[in-house]
Amino acid sequence: MIQYHAQLARMTTFQLGGVAERLVQPSSIRELAETIALGRRRGWPTRILGHGSNLLLRDRVLPGLTIRLDRRGFGTLRAQGYEVTAGAGVSLSRLIGFCVGRGFHGLEGLVGIPAAVGGALRNNAGGRDVTIAERLSSVTLLNRDGDVVTLPRGELSFGYRSSSFAESVILEAVFRLERGVREEALQRCRDHFQRKRADQPLAERSAGCIFRNPPGDFAGRLVETAGLKGLRIGRAEISPLHGNFIVAHRGARSDDVLRLIDHVRERVANVHGVWLELEIEVW
Numbered sequence: 088m089i090q091y092h093a094q095l096a097r098m099t100t101f102q103l104g105g106v107a108e109r110l111v112q113p114s115s116i117r118e119l120a121e122t123i124a125l126g127r128r129r130g131w132p133t134r135i136l137g138h139g140s141n142l143l144l145r146d147r148v149l150p151g152l153t154i155r156l157d158r159r160g161f162g163t164l165r166a167q168g169y170e171v172t173a174g175a176g177v178s179l180s181r182l183i184g185f186c187v188g189r190g191f192h193g194l195e196g197l198v199g200i201p202a203a204v205g206g207a208l209r210n211n212a213g214g215r216d217v218t219i220a221e222r223l224s225s226v227t228l229l230n231r232d233g234d235v236v237t238l239p240r241g242e243l244s245f246g247y248r249s250s251s252f253a254e255s256v257i258l259e260a261v262f263r264l265e266r267g268v269r270e271e272a273l274q275r276c277r278d279h280f281q282r283k284r285a286d287q288p289l290a291e292r293s294a295g296c297i298f299r300n301p302p303g304d305f306a307g308r309l310v311e312t313a314g315l316k317g318l319r320i321g322r323a324e325i326s327p328l329h330g331n332f333i334v335a336h337r338g339a340r341s342d343d344v345l346r347l348i349d350h351v352r353e354r355v356a357n358v359h360g361v362w363l364e365l366e367i368e369v370w
C-alpha cells in the first residue's frame with residue numbers, strides 16, 4: 088500500500104526533515120519486488136530506508152518512492168547450529184540480544200549501533216574491533232533484475248563503511264558465530280556499551296559520525312583541534328562529547344545541520360588542509 092506525503096522524520100535517528108512523496112512498508116518479498124517494479128515502470132527515484140541512523144533528510148518533500156523495510160515483513164530471526172539468520176528489518180540490538188542469549192559470540196562489538204541488519208550490512212557497520220561483514224556467512228538479496236539470490240560471503244566485497252550492495256536490496260543474512268559462555272558475551276556487551284556511551288552522545292538526536300575518517304586520522308580529532316566542539320548553528324550543535332557527531336536540539340531543522348556541516352568542512356580545510364567527506368547520506 089502506498090502512503091502519500093508520509094512523515095519520515097520519526098523514521099530517522101536525527102528526527103529531522105520532511106515527508107516522502109510516496110512511502111511503502113512492504114510486508115513480503117513479493118510486495119517489495121512489485122513495488123520496485125512499479126517504481127521502475129513509472130520512473131520514480133527509489134530509496135530503501137532501514138532504521139534511518141545514517142541519514143539526514145532535507146526539509147522538503149522527498150520525491151519518488153521510499154521503501155522502508157521493517158520487522159513486519161523482514162523480521163526473521165532464527166538459529167541453526169551456530170548460524171543465525173536475520174531479516175533486513177531486524178534491529179542490531181535484537182540480533183545481538185538473540186545471539187548473546189544463546190551464548191553465541193561474535194557480534195558484541197556492534198552493541199549500541201542503532202541500525203537494522205540491512206542498513207548495517209549496506210554500510211558495513213563496525214565497532215572498535217569488529218565489522219558486521221566479519222561474521223557474515225551469506226546474504227539473500229533482491230537484485231536489479233528482480234531475482235532473489237543468495238550469495239556467500241566470498242562473492243561480496245566490503246570496505247570501510249561500504250559494500251557492494253548499492254544496486255540490490257538486502258532481504259536477510261546469515262551470520263556465523265562461535266559457541267561461548269553467555270555471561271562472558273553479556274559482559275562484553277556491557278563493556279562495549281559503556282565505552283561507547285562515555286564518548287558518544289547516544290541519548291541525543293544524531294546520525295552517528297557525520298564525516299568519514301580520512302586515511303590515518305580521525306575526523307573527530309580534526310574537528311576538535313580546529314576548535315569546533317560545542318559550536319552551534321541554529322539548533323544544531325557539534326557535540327561537546329565527540330567532534331564527529333552533530334546533535335539536533337529541539338526545534339532544529341535539517342538546514343541548521345547542513346550549514347554546520349559546511350562550516351566545519353571549511354574550517355577544517357583551512358586549519359588542517361583536509362577536506363572531510365560525508366559518512367552520512369543526505370536525502
Ligand SMILES: Cc1cc2nc3c(=O)[nH]c(=O)nc-3n(C[C@H](O)[C@H](O)[C@H](O)COP(=O)(O)OP(=O)(O)OC[C@H]3O[C@@H](n4cnc5c(N)ncnc54)[C@H](O)[C@@H]3O)c2cc1C
Nearest residue numbers: 135137138139140141202203205206207209212213257295
Ligand atoms: C548514535 C549512533 C551511533 C552510531 N554508531 C555507529 C558505529 O559505532 N559504527 C557504525 O558503523 N555506524 C554507526 N552509526 C551509523 C549507523 O547506525 C550505520 O551507518 C548503520 O549501518 C545504518 O543502518 P540503518 O539501518 O539505520 O540504515 P539507514 O540509515 O536507513 O540507511 C543507510 C543506507 O543503507 C541503505 N539500506 C538500508 N537498508 C537496506 C537494505 N535492506 N538493502 C539495501 N540497502 C539498504 C539505505 O538505502 C542507505 O543507503 C551510528 C549512528 C547513530 C545514530
